[in-house]
Amino acid sequence: MSWLFGYSRPQQPPSDEPPANGGEPAAAAPVNLSKAEKKAMEAYRFDSSALERAAQAARELERSRHAKDALEISKLQEMTRQQEQMAKIKEYEAAIEQSKVEQKRVDYEERRKTLQEETKQHQMRAQYQDQLAKTRYEEQLLQHQKSQDEILRKQEESVAKQEALRRATIEHEMELREKNKLKAIEAEARAKAKADRENRDITLEQIKLKAAENRTTILESIQTAGSVIGTGLNALVTDWDKTLAAAGGLSLLALGVYSAKGATSVAARFLEARIGKPTLVNETSRFSLLEAVKHPILTISRAVSNFKKPTDALGGVVLAPNLERRLRDIAIATKNTRMNKGFYRNLLMYGPPGTGKTLFSKKLAKHSGMEYAIMTGGDVAPMGKHAVAAIHKMFDWANTSRKGVLLFIDEADAFLRKRSSEHISEDLRAALNAFLYRTSDQSSRIMLVLASNTPQQFDSAINDRLDKMIEFGLPGLEERERLIRLYFDKFVLQPASQGKRRLNVDQFDYSLLCTKLAERTAGMSGRALSKLGVAWQAAAYASDDGRLTEQMCIDICDDAVQDHRQKMEWLSVEEKSRTMIPYLLDLPPLDKETDVKKATITELPETKEERKTKKKTKEVELEKL
Numbered sequence: 326m327s328w329l330f331g332y333s334r335p336q337q338p339p340s341d342e343p344p345a346n347g348g349e350p351a352a353a354a355p356v357n358l359s360k361a362e363k364k365a366m367e368a369y370r371f372d373s374s375a376l377e378r379a380a381q382a383a384r385e386l387e388r389s390r391h392a393k394d395a396l397e398i399s400k401l402q403e404m405t406r407q408q409e410q411m412a413k414i415k416e417y418e419a420a421i422e423q424s425k426v427e428q429k430r431v432d433y434e435e436r437r438k439t440l441q442e443e444t445k446q447h448q449m450r451a452q453y454q455d456q457l458a459k460t461r462y463e464e465q466l467l468q469h470q471k472s473q474d475e476i477l478r479k480q481e482e483s484v485a486k487q488e489a490l491r492r493a494t495i496e497h498e499m500e501l502r503e504k505n506k507l508k509a510i511e512a513e514a515r516a517k518a519k520a521d522r523e524n525r526d527i528t529l530e531q532i533k534l535k536a537a538e539n540r541t542t543i544l545e546s547i548q549t550a551g552s553v554i555g556t557g558l559n560a561l562v563t564d565w566d567k568t569l570a571a572a573g574g575l576s577l578l579a580l581g582v583y584s585a586k587g588a589t590s591v592a593a594r595f596l597e598a599r600i601g602k603p604t605l606v607n608e609t610s611r612f613s614l615l616e617a618v619k620h621p622i623l624t625i626s627r628a629v630s631n632f633k634k635p636t637d638a639l640g641g642v643v644l645a646p647n648l649e650r651r652l653r654d655i656a657i658a659t660k661n662t663r664m665n666k667g668f669y670r671n672l673l674m675y676g677p678p679g680t681g682k683t684l685f686s687k688k689l690a691k692h693s694g695m696e697y698a699i700m701t702g703g704d705v706a707p708m709g710k711h712a713v714a715a716i717h718k719m720f721d722w723a724n725t726s727r728k729g730v731l732l733f734i735d736e737a738d739a740f741l742r743k744r745s746s747e748h749i750s751e752d753l754r755a756a757l758n759a760f761l762y763r764t765s766d767q768s769s770r771i772m773l774v775l776a777s778n779t780p781q782q783f784d785s786a787i788n789d790r791l792d793k794m795i796e797f798g799l800p801g802l803e804e805r806e807r808l809i810r811l812y813f814d815k816f817v818l819q820p821a822s823q824g825k826r827r828l829n830v831d832q833f834d835y836s837l838l839c840t841k842l843a844e845r846t847a848g849m850s851g852r853a854l855s856k857l858g859v860a861w862q863a864a865a866y867a868s869d870d871g872r873l874t875e876q877m878c879i880d881i882c883d884d885a886v887q888d889h890r891q892k893m894e895w896l897s898v899e900e901k902s903r904t905m906i907p908y909l910l911d912l913p914p915l916d917k918e919t920d921v922k923k924a925t926i927t928e929l930p931e932t933k934e935e936r937k938t939k940k941k942t943k944e945v946e947l948e949k950l
């Protein structure tokens with residue numbers, strides 16, 4: 326269709342020739358014009374060729390058969406173009422709307438950020454104000470505390486002054502009273518001496534009269550008694566029947582008295598062996614009628630616990646793993662011996678005090694279904710010549726038990742020491758002999774457990790009777806930690822959790838505390854650690870609100886450590902060298918300069934090298950001693 330409007334045709338250069346259709350020439354080119362004139366002419370020239378071509382086309386169209394169609398097509402084209410224009414307009418409108426939405430979104434985002442920033446600023450300001458208020462409050466508190474302290478200090482000072490004044494007054498008063506008293510006594514003595522001196526003759530006369538009277542009374546009584554006995558004897562001698570009757574009566578009376586005495590003592594011994602508890606036995610799990618009458622509640626509770634299932638022999642006893650293994654074997658063997666009615670083996674337990682010897686022995690008896698009896702070696706010597714009878718009585722009593730008795734002798738070295746020793750008395754020697762006689766054979770009724778801190782003092786015959794020797798050492802680091810946990814739980818956590826008593830515990834890491842305290846308590850025995858638990862409990866009860874804090878635990882532990890070290894220092898040289906060398910070597914030295922109380926829990930423990938050097942130094946010192 327381009328031909329219709331002629332825009333696709335190549336443009337004809339303007340020519341001077343007349344057009345083919347005979348029309349007018351476009352313009353007559355002026356000839357011989359200067360350049361400037363030509364330029365001026367160019368400005369007014371109009372190219373009419375396009376119009377001409379359009380007119381030509383219109384004419385051709387008029388003549389053409391398809392003129393109408395062409396017009397329709399051009400109309401359609403125009404409409405299409407208009408629709409395209411409309412679509413574009415819509416697109417532009419949509420783009421405008423889109424840009425408006427985008428603008429709104431950006432605005433909203435801006436506003437949100439601004440709001441956020443404002444909130445943040447507000448928060449920061451609030452926090453800062455809060456911080457300021459806190460600081461101000463703390464300062465006020467501090468100020469208040471200071472003033473309180475100052476008041477307290479002044480009050481204390483004034484009380485101390487008053488106290489000093491009061492004491493001085495009392496002392497002065499007492500001094501005066503003492504002086505007055507002395508003066509009174511002196512005056513009294515003087516007056517008495519003067520009176521005595523003046524009444525000397527009268528007093529002497531009185532004494533003489535009294536003595537004469539006494540003499541006369543005694544002489545008269547002797548005369549009367551003599552005459553009565555003489556008359557009686559005279560009558561008896563002269564009458565033979567009376568003499569015989571009197572002799573028979575006296576003999577019968579003597580026989581009656583002696584036989585009654587013998588029968589009573591036999592019956593008493595029999596009853597004592599079955600009902601009572603021998604004097605040498607301090608503690609026993611065995612039922613005794615006398616004990617039941619004396620302590621009924623204790624006896625009932627013991628009887629109830631005896632009916633319970635046998636307990637673990639090592640329950641609640643914390644020992645080194647090796648020792649635990651050995652003791653477990655012994656417990657199993659003892660239980661089987663009892664069940665099979667075999668012969669018991671005698672044990673020796675030795676080691677420093679408070680390491681669980683007695684505790685384990687009791688548990689062993691309970692675990693094996695036996696009864697136990699505890700005696701102390703130190704009780705034998707004071708009994709003197711009665712010790713032999715007491716030992717026999719104890720063995721008789723033990724032999725009457727059907728369950729079997731674990732006879733635990735604490736401090737056994739006190740009476741089972743070497744017979745050749747000069748320090749042993751005759752009575753003690755006799756007691757030892759009696760003991761040796763009663764233990765000469767293996768027994769299926771009595772299991773002997775000797776405990777001693779110095780087993781090297783035993784008589785060789787005693788050593789011969791021992792089947793197993795077990796050393797109870799001081800607890801190591803791990804055992805100490807277990808012990809501390811055990812007693813912290815027993816004495817603090819359990820009563821606190823029951824809530825019956827007035828005891829609370831602060832929130833802190835108990836486990837970490839136990840670990841740290843174990844490091845500090847080197848050289849302390851199980852007994853010392855159990856006392857630590859009791860001390861914590863007591864401190865909590867003593868506090869105002871019944872609350873136990875971490876710092877209280879640490880302070881109490883430090884005190885105990887300090888006391889323990891002091892006790893170790895007090896041990897005599899002999900004791901140190903004889904019994905405690907292996908255990909003392911493990912103990913860190915006591916440094917009097919450092920106040921353990923001030924030390925904090927965060928202190929680093931000694932290094933291995935330091936410990937070794939200290940150990941060596943101590944060894945050398947002990948050797949020198």
Ligand SMILES: Nc1ncnc2c1ncn2[C@@H]1O[C@H](COP(=O)(O)OP(=O)(O)OP(=O)(O)O)[C@@H](O)[C@H]1O
Pocket residue numbers: 641642643644677678679680681682683684685735776797808850851852853855
């Ligand atoms: N190994 C341990 N495990 C748990 N508790 C222990 C241990 N050792 C000691 N104790 C605590 O210490 C207390 C005293 O212990 P025990 O009487 O058994 O010591 P011991 O070795 O017989 O001392 P001693 O030679 O002075 O008689 C026990 O009742 C227990 O509370």
